[in-house]
Amino acid sequence: MRRLGIHSFVWTNGQTQDGLEMALEKSSEHGYRMIEFAYLRPELFDLDRLAKKAQDLDVEIVVTMGLPADADVSSEDKSAVEKGTALLANAVKAVRDIGGVRLGGILFSMHGKYDTMPTRDGWMNSAGAIAATADVAKDCGVQIVLEVVNRFESNLLNTTAQGLKFIEDTGRDDVFLHLDTFHMNIEEADPAGAIRMACDRVAYFHFNENYRGYLGTGTINFPPIFDALVDINYTSDIVFESFSSKIVDESLSRVCGIWRDTWDDNNPLAAHARTFIEQKWAEAVRRREVNAQS
Numbered sequence: 001m002r003r004l005g006i007h008s009f010v011w012t013n014g015q016t017q018d019g020l021e022m023a024l025e026k027s028s029e030h031g032y033r034m035i036e037f038a039y040l041r042p043e044l045f046d047l048d049r050l051a052k053k054a055q056d057l058d059v060e061i062v063v064t065m066g067l068p069a070d071a072d073v074s075s076e077d078k079s080a081v082e083k084g085t086a087l088l089a090n091a092v093k094a095v096r097d098i099g100g101v102r103l104g105g106i107l108f109s110m111h112g113k114y115d116t117m118p119t120r121d122g123w124m125n126s127a128g129a130i131a132a133t134a135d136v137a138k139d140c141g142v143q144i145v146l147e148v149v150n151r152f153e154s155n156l157l158n159t160t161a162q163g164l165k166f167i168e169d170t171g172r173d174d175v176f177l178h179l180d181t182f183h184m185n186i187e188e189a190d191p192a193g194a195i196r197m198a199c200d201r202v203a204y205f206h207f208n209e210n211y212r213g214y215l216g217t218g219t220i221n222f223p224p225i226f227d228a229l230v231d232i233n234y235t236s237d238i239v240f241e242s243f244s245s246k247i248v249d250e251s252l253s254r255v256c257g258i259w260r261d262t263w264d265d266n267n268p269l270a271a272h273a274r275t276f277i278e279q280k281w282a283e284a285v286r287r288r289e290v291n292a293q294s
């Protein structure tokens with residue numbers, strides 16, 4: 001693991017400059033070296049100031065987002081694809097301007113529940129848009145990662161196998177997968193096997209409980225997931241993601257179905273998640289060593 005990070009929605013709904021600055025400080029206080037901002041709206045914030053603050057605290061920034069319906073690059077409608085491609089280019093530039101290292105999330109389709117089937121043309125439109133985005137990202141020094149999400153949040157990439165095929169169709173070697181235990185728990189027959197299959201194509205990883213609350217209190221079987229990450233020598237970043245209606249960004253709450261409080265106090269939540277991930281990671285490393293000896 002390179003850096004351990006935390007989603008900003010543990011701290012703030014992300015609507016104000018002060019909120020984002022506070023989130024950077026809280027993340028750093030809790031020993032996180034990375035923060036994820038979602039749906040960053042550059043017109044609302046002083047990006048230079050956020051970049052400087054993040055640098056001073058040695059907290060790296062990642063931005064994630066999903067596309068709105070009218071800018072869905074997986075559409076068969078050319079104008080929506082064009083609009084989405086432009087939106088993604090602007091998002092990449094905002095990540096650069098905030099000093100961020102990566103743009104992730106549902107960059108390849110609308111974020112939300114579709115009531116239509118995906119189409120082959122839509123898939124290829126999306127692959128083309130992501131290839132164009134990767135071109136912009138290369139110039140900006142920003143990494144592109146695609147979050148494989150569950151069926152209720154996209155109709156295009158629900159499994160790691162689909163994600164790998166999609167990346168192949170972009171024709172790029174600098175586009176990677178962003179995997180998430182919450183989504184994998186819904187869609188993958190074998191989450192650990194999926195991580196091994198993705199291998200060096202996975203460059204960003206979200207740890208989430210099945211109900212998005214405290215890690216280890218739900219139904220996800222985490223040890224095999226840590227084992228798989230250690231097995232593939234995963235050297236990129238890991239981020240803890242958790243949502244509660246205690247801290248609400250209305251649009252994200254609606255699209256992700258955050259209808260209730262999964263926790264009240266974010267301080268013990270953040271402290272627990274860091275300990276949980278670091279301990280489980282260390283245990284997985286130890287298990288591999290023990291296995292190698294016998």
Ligand SMILES: [Mn+2]
Binds near residue numbers: 147180206241
């Ligand atoms: Mn996620």
